[in-house]
Amino acid sequence: MLSPDLQRITSILAYCDEIAKTIARYGENYAIFDNDADYQRSVSFSILQIGELSGGLSQEYRTATSDQMQWHAMKGMRNMVAHSYGSMSREIIWETAMTNIPQLAEFCRSQLS
Template structure:
């Protein structure tokens, strides 16, 4: 099994957030509510985001603690709510997340990569 690096997890976070955001570009809430395929695609990417956030928290806790502006625990919590309470998912909450939290996350992640690269160089030496 290969060991993922911090930058890998951040790349997964960014890709999933970007994909989820792209799936709803130009959509209105009523269109999203009527489009089960898009709902499922967005939900899957929220699970990926939460899983990657969990891996950062568990494998690179010092890095997560150094960046409290990122909602690591909230991402993990949403993933757990989706994965373990699937029949209770509020599609309206998913919509709100994709409209507000995901764009904010994308902005925050852009600033993290240089710090992640520095962090990985320190852990190798």
Template sequence: MNDKDRRWAETIIDYCDRIEDYLSRFDDDKEIYMSDNLYKDACALVIIQMGEFANRFSDEFRDEYDGIEWKQLIGLRNITAHNYENIVDDIIWEIIHDDVPEIREYLKKILYD
């Protein structure tokens, strides 16, 4: 793994940690999430950033570490960034609960095991 790929992986882990912090800070309650624009905006921005950094990985990195659907993460970034008014809040809620923890653990395993 080259130094840039390592740096991008560490950055994405940091963004995953931010999502966890938001869940703690705002209370891990979907009803609160759905009614709080600050909460939704913070999570959407982190998803955008995660996709941005996933797009920076070398092709070799994405080919070797294919346990994450990198193209889907990058695509989600594009949808979120360019079509914000049509974001489905339920989908982002599912992503921050299901996908973000998996991404964090996968990248930690790559970097630290």
């Protein structure tokens, strides 16, 4: 049985994988992302969920892994997506999806192995 933190890590990984599937479906192209509201919403929702789940990790876990993951930044991104969605920079969402999410997925896989 997984600890509550690793259960959350499993869920975070599932959302990382959803973002990867969405990118594979629509294309790894910012112009497509920039012009497709469904693409934007799909990625943004998963980022929001990742931030929500990361906020529920125990303080002990976040502290122990803070040299590998910026948990506070994930929660901050969640807040930006949730509260400023209409004015949120699509470039930031795209960069997060293309750079940070694969790194997060790799971290999650290493934690679960």
